[in-house]
Amino acid sequence: MSESPKHTDPRERPYDPAGTRPRHDPKDIVPRARDIDPDAEARGESLWSTRPDDTPAPDATPAHDRPDGAVLTAATSAAPHLDRPPLDPLAIQDAAPPAGTPRAAGARMQIVLGALVTIAVAALAAAVLITVSGGEDAPSGPRWSAWMPDGDAGERIQEIATRVGRQYRGSDGSQLVVVTGGPLEVAGLPLTVALREPVAQGGDVEIEEGKGVLYRLCGLGDRCAIAVGKPSRERHLLLRREALELALYSFHYTDVDQVVVFMPPPKGKDPDEALFFKRSDLEPQIKRPLAESLTPSTPSVASVTRSTDAPFVQDLTLETLFKFSLTQGNSDQRAFLVLDPLLAKTP
Known part of the structure; x- marks a missing residue:
């Protein structure tokens, strides 16, 4: 009869020796909003990894106190980098601002001002055209004659x-x-x-x-x-x-x-x-x-x-x-x- 395997640390024992249950809770793989460090990009680090793999989150529950006894290893803590594509900082900057933000209001104001300037230029061009083509000598309504003199x-x-x-x-x-x-x-x-x-x-x-x-x-x-x-x-x-x-x-x-x-x-x-x-x-x-x-x-x-x-x-x-x-x-x-x-x- 073979000797039963010895485990020096109870925490290293597999929770499910038969392999009938997944090793990790899928919820633990998805990064949480509080795990994203907004200053990581400036330091050249990933937005998704804010702490060393061996440093537990301040509010993390010890593995032995979890209901399923799951342990997050270095491999599992790196899962977000493997399963989710990294964010593109340029895409974040160029994304359209939500309605109601100051940037969205400024964009709308620029559009309105541009339309007003276009209308003003068109009106000025029409006024200049009328002045050049007729002036004070131009008859109102139908043209007075088929031919008209020019000059002083x-x-x-x-x-x-x-x-x-x-x-x-x-x-x-x-x-x-x-x-x-x-x-x-x-x-x-x-x-x-x-x-x-x-x-x-x-x-x-x-x-x-x-x-x-x-x-x-x-x-x-x-x-x-x-x-x-x-x-x-x-x-x-x-x-x-x-x-x-x-x-x-x-x-x-x-x-x-x-x-x-x-x-x-x-x-x-x-x-x-x-x-x-x-x-x-x-x-x-x-x-x-x-x-x-x-x-x-x-x-x-x-x-x-x-x-x-x-x-x-x-x-x-x-x-x-x-x-x-x-x-x-x-x-x-x-x-x-x-x-x-x-x-x-x-x-």
Whole structure:
């Protein structure tokens, strides 16, 4: 009969010699929250091992006092390192903070501020675009005309002269007159408009004050007469329509108060006809789109009387048609543009 094994220490005896029960309680293998040392990472140690394997936890129960008599050896105390992957410190730092923490609130504030800045930049860009594209001269609502001048006031006057002049053609299809525009002056002397009534209507003289522009229609013939074609009522009506269009563009796109247009003379005569327009007399036409006053398609000499705007042009321009003369004032710094009506105004 073999001799029974001797055990020097009762604690080294196996609790279950038959092997019917596990050696360790699974609960003892899982690390407890209090066993994690938050300063271990700074010391280069594992987050899961905070004490030497042979140092029991302060509140640990001695092995012989445990109900199952289990003993945690070095192998079992190292089990968390083998069975659970180590924590990644970067993953802990980059993890999204819980809602309600100061960091989460700061992130939300940054998002809101970013959205507000984006809206403000978009509004500023829209304001700048509106200012650049239109400015104070831009009409509200529909565009006043399909074409509009650019540049400063002086450049706009010449652009209007060139643009309108090229729209009017003679019987042979060539440009009817060359149009030039500039300040209301002759030979460098500013002109003051003096309207003289017929004697039958009182014979008074009215001085017109304000900023003005002077357009000259030149047919490139002798003394600016129209060199091609024959004079006619239809051609004269077409020229008056051109003068009216020059005035409407000038009033709408510049700040002038008066527009004077010198008409080309008949062959062999000096220029002596002018149309005089005041802003106050054309206020309704200045506010509504140009196409509502003049047809978008410029008529020809042959078709001008059949144009739908012919009655309007005829009535308005006959009242603004004058015989003109120039008189120098009693100083070298001023001259008078004297205008005498060609037709008596209808009461």
